């Protein structure tokens with residue numbers, strides 16, 4: 001079988017890249033060992049929060065803000081074409097402080113954002129109680145960043161996968177890629193056990209498992225799993241209007257009252273599952289933010305693996321192996337950065353001059369120079 005592009009992995013990254021490339025006219029096949037969205041992309045909270053995640057890194061902040069705005073456009077497009085509401089809402093994010101040290105950190109964060117031209121507001125305890133009455137009365141203040149947003153990752157994944165299919169992308173589920181096929185120093189396709197599939201270009205978007213695939217020019221540790229455990233509940237009326245960070249955790253509220261509480265950050269390899277310790281940690285943080293959650297029923301819990309990288313930035317673009325592209329390693333911000341990643345991969349394939357972003361995210365920074 002011949003296709004222009006093979007995408008390995010049907011998470012949000014693989015589906016977004018496939019959708020984008022197919023819209024540009026490429027013939028794309030996505031190979032997914034399970035089903036689309038089987039891993040991290042369905043486990044995420046859906047916070048599109050560059051001002052909270054990257055306030056102290058001007059470059060990451062700029063990437064995140066750009067991608068957040070691409071999400072707004074994508075949400076409109078998916079609604080218009082497929083009638084699917086992916087839950088994009090510019091609900092804003094607040095971070096609350098419980099002691100003087102944390103208040104000092106809020107000040108530092110506010111200053112850093114203001115220097116970069118981002119509007120944010122400092123609230124004292126009275127204003128916080130007025131704006132978000134379910135926040136802990138022990139909170140001494142908050143920093144509010146109104147431009148950040150949320151999306152529902154599972155709805156987004158389904159909509160993007162549907163969009164990709166409508167654009168002619170072929171999905172092969174239950175298909176594990178065993179190795180990248182290399183010939184004459186360039187990628188020629190992939191191996192699936194005895195079968196080989198040929199393509200002039202291969203995009204590896206296999207999340208935490210990316211650098212385990214034989215044939216990639218990286219050390220297998222270049223992308224590593226960081227487990228995150230989550231708990232969900234529901235409240236009527238919805239507990240918060242905004243996403244609330246504090247006490248080392250966060251609480252994300254959907255407009256219908258669903259609540260997601262997260263999350264742990266564990267280097268435990270690929271050990272699946274949830275633990276007593278992980279649940280206790282998430283519950284402690286969430287109930288510190290919102291004491292009334294103590295009475296809320298636990299509706300569900302899960303865990304998955306964020307794809308971490310040594311420098312905290314993803315690997316996006318062509319590797320030193322011609323025809324072999326990487327779209328992985330997005331760690332805590334893969335939902336946020338998916339639309340931008342798809343755009344950067346499309347640019348790289350079109351041979352457009354490399355932007356500053358593309359250079360900084362290039363997978364080549366982790367490869368041994370070719371001998």
Ligand SMILES: Cc1cc2nc3c(=O)[nH]c(=O)nc-3n(C[C@H](O)[C@H](O)[C@H](O)COP(=O)(O)OP(=O)(O)OC[C@H]3O[C@@H](n4cnc5c(N)ncnc54)[C@H](O)[C@@H]3O)c2cc1C
Nearest residue numbers: 009011013033039041045046047177207228333334335336
């Ligand atoms: C608890 C938690 C909360 C999070 N919250 C947020 C958030 O609020 N905002 C945000 O922006 N990000 C968040 N993230 C991070 C985000 O979920 C990830 O960065 C993102 O989903 C990564 O997407 P991906 O497509 O690269 O990986 P994945 O979704 O993991 O997809 C990789 C896919 O590749 C497939 N695959 C692997 N190996 C092979 C192979 N050999 N052959 C074929 N298929 C293969 C897998 O089955 C999988 O479906 C969170 C993550 C976790 C765990």
